[in-house]
Amino acid sequence: MKKLLLFLYDSFAEFEVITLVTALKRTDYTLVTFSTKPKGEAVTALSTLCYLPARSVQxxxxxxxxxxxxxxxxxxxxLHAQKLIQVIRSFYEQNKLIAAICGGPSxxxxAAILNEIAYTASIExxxxxxxxxMNWENKRNERLVIDKNVITATGSNYLDFAEEVLRRLGGVEPEDKNPLQYFREPSMS
Known part of the structure; x- marks a missing residue:
């Protein structure tokens, strides 16, 4: 079974990842959420909805x-949560996919990854x-940047972000240019 790890924290912007989470249902990936809080303690998202992460970073x-x-x-x-930073750095060093959006690239x-890659973010x-x-020299003025095993995007580009993550996970056909069309344009279905 393949697993994708999603970091949840107080003030996280769930709208930036909810389409990705929904589309993951079409893949063979299982989503596991975690936070820096003890297991069983909820986080409150930007919307004020509460989420109960499945695991603690520990x-x-x-x-x-x-x-x-x-x-x-x-x-x-x-930014100084050492165990979290170690987890992020380990993903990078093991050449596993990392996807960060909006303020997430901070x-x-x-984890010193922005010194080694080009990226984008909704941070100035x-x-x-x-x-x-932040390594401002490596920041690109683009909506989505892919470098090595890292995908970064600005916050309002959550659909492009979701599509690229799905492509990298093998969750959509490579030739499918617009796999999340349902979310892009209103329809009667």
Whole structure:
């Protein structure tokens, strides 16, 4: 069984990953959520909806997972969460897929990954709480950037982000140019 790991935290922007999570149902991947809180303690998303992660970061064995997804929101309180940063760095060093959107790439910066790849994010140099982890020289002014085993996207590009993650996971046919059409254009079905 293939597993995808999704980081949940207080203030995470679930709209940036909910389409991906929904589309994963069509794949052979199982979604496992985790947070930095103790197991059994809920996180409150940006929308104020509460989620109960399946695991604590303390219980994560990177070898168990094929990919890691990091949503945006306001992740700056976690930039020094050493166990979380170790998990992120381990995914990168093992050449496993990492996908981060909006503010999520700041956690890649905390893991020193942004020094090694080109990326995009919905963070600017004026966002002072992130300045010590971001490598602005490697940031691209693009909606979606893929470098090595890392996918990054700006927050409003969550559909392109979801499609690219699905492609990398083998969840859509490579020739399918618009696999999430249902979410892009309203229809009567």
């Amino acid at each position: 219980d994560i064995d990177v070898d168990e997972f094929a990919a890691l997804v990091i949503p945006g929101g306001a992740p700056h309180p976690f 956690l890649l910066g905390a 140099p004026s966002d002072l709480e992130y300045e010590h982890v």
